[in-house]
Amino acid sequence: MNDSFSIAVAQLNPIVGDLAGNATKILVAAQQCSDRSVRLMLTPELSLCGYPPRDLLVYDRFIQDMAIALAHLAQELPTDLAVLVGTVTVNEQAAQIGTKPLFNSAALLAGGKVQRIFHKRLLPTYDVFDEDRYFAQGTESNFFVLPVLPVLPRSPQDQIATTNMNDFNYAEDLDPAQDHDNGDLIRIGVTICEDFWNDERFWGKRNYAANPVADLVNCNLDLLVNLSASPFAVNKQKLREAMIQHSAKQYDLPIVYVNQVGGNDDLLFDGNSVAFSREGYLIGRANAFSEDLLILDFDAKERKLVSSTLVDLPETEEAEIWQALVLGLGDYARKCGFRKVVLGLSGGIDSALVAAIAVAAVGADNVLGILMPSPYSSEHSISDALKLSHSLGIETQTIAIGDLMASFDRSLSKLFIGTESDVTEENLQSRIRGNLLMAISNKFGHLLLSTGNKSELAVGYCTLYGDMNGGFAAIADVPKTKVFSLCRWLNQTQQYGNKPPIPTLGKSEIIPAHIISKPPSAELKPDQVDQDSLPPYEVLDDILARWIDQKADVSQIIAATGYDSAIVEQVIQLATRAEFKRRQAAPGLKITDRAFGSGWRMPIASRRSLYS
Secondary structure, three states, X not given: OOOEEEEEEEEOOOOXXXXXXXXXXXXXXXXXXXXXXXXXXXXXXXXXXXXXXXXHHHOHHHHHHHHHHHHHHHHHOOXXXXXXXXXXXXXXXXXXXXXXXXXXXXXXXXXXXXEEEEEOOOOOOOOOOOHHHOEOOOOOOEEEEEEOOOOOOOOOOOOOOOOOOOOOOOOOOOOOOOOOOOOOEEEEEEEEHHHHOOOHHHHOOOOOOOOHHHHHHOOOOOEEEEEEOOEOOOOHHHXXXXXXXXXXXXHOOOXXXXXXXXXXXXXXXXXXXXXXXXXXXXXXXOOEOOOEEXXXXXXXXXXXXXXXXXXXXXXXXXXXXXXXXXXXXXXXXHHOXXXXXXXXXXXXXXXXXXXXXXXXXXXXXXXEEEEOOOOOOOHHHHHHHHHHHHHHOOEEEEOOOHHHHHHHHHHHOOOOOOOOOOHHHHHHHHHHHHHHHHHHHHHHOOEEEEOOOHHHHHHOOOOOOOOOOOOEEOOOOOOHHHHHHHHHHHHHHHHHOOOOOOHHHOOOOXXXXXXHHOOOOOOOOOOOOHHHOOOOHHHHHHHHHHHHOOOOOHHHHHHHHOOOHHHHHHHHHHHHHOHHHHHXXXXXXXXXXXXXXXXXXXXXXXXXOOOO
């Protein structure tokens, strides 16, 4: 008798709202599993509709279509396979008890129908999460049973598949308190994403009253699974794995975690699905930043997971960020229907990095760089931009803006008579460039990439309707100091690494050395450099990290760093005043714990002391 069977982790990249396309992805993975005699396949949280669906959930027709898609999917799945699918279900008691109309659920599909439904219990409302806007809390943690041996066909005539799940009741033997020594059945507990993130022994506190994992452990489980759509942040995978490892050891229970992968608007999902043994050993890990199918063997006699594929994590923080940004930009373009992208090439480091990301994401043939020199542009800015374009293999066009600047000056001369030239005229240059880029985007249907970084966006060192123009901001959550380190890493890895970030370019210098070494400048007036207006970027980024990520006020930052109070006050004042710009910025990829995106909810019209 065979005492083991296989479990598959289907790490999928759904498109939000694409019920038919997402169901097809699940079916394709399921057929691969059936071909490999897998008995149970796991998919991520809300895998049928994609995460996060946001206000698509307020439309009744969308919910109805999802139920139909789920039923059709159950009928089309291979008959020898059970599949856990993330979906949305209706809360039938919502009107009677006064709660939300929907549940975030996991559906167990087998034998041509929906066998069991499990509801998410913990609904996060912090950062980018807004789940209690739509969902009611599940009230109990639950599990299902899976037969160790195949279920035989009902009759010799029923030979559709070698294994048929129609005759099995997945709710058999479901008394949680009952010890089960029936070796023919495996008890599998089901949790959904946040349900796993409330172990007070790991975190030192509880964020919710319930602990679904602890509740399930009392059900005499053989295996615990978690269906997740956990957004990416730098170094987050190490935290996830430490948390899952802690629970596996604490509860003496093997755990399988499946995570969504891909970019959906500002959110990135890194995959990195994992499996841990009951002793806390990492025995399986799927690829980062790509779809994957991780096959695990479960020894039913010993009630344990057997070692499987173990893919390494990205080797450095820069490698992790690079892979995330390339995936995010590529997915945004693909899922929104763009084939080509356009961006302004200034000869500066930000546009150089964005151009390199674009080449890796959509291919050099699909990237158009626009040079827009002004009378203040240095010779090296033009030559650096051209050298970059040659290195990346992208097409460029040059549109000088000197005549346009003069035209604007003439048009405004009567109104501006008696005033001195100031930031107004500087911003006009940026807005001229922004208009030209938008015209190109409109004419050819290219996605316009904004090239601003997080440091600039934080303090408003950017021009509304100018360099902030764009449909997507790839590095909006990348601080300036990290932009520099990414470019250095890109060159070093491209030259010496085993896996070049842009394989088609070969071993050469991707970002010209002079772009990295020269002082950053907007070049909107003679001899201008960023440090005329801002502290050194090492200081600026440190202050911003303390204010944004650590939520420190001015006095706390000064006490911790010893920075001059005037510098700290200047930075925080600039950051506070720039809120109206950030509200109008293009969507950008979130790579840190706190980004200027859907999770940032600061008021614009407000008055607050910098020291409180």
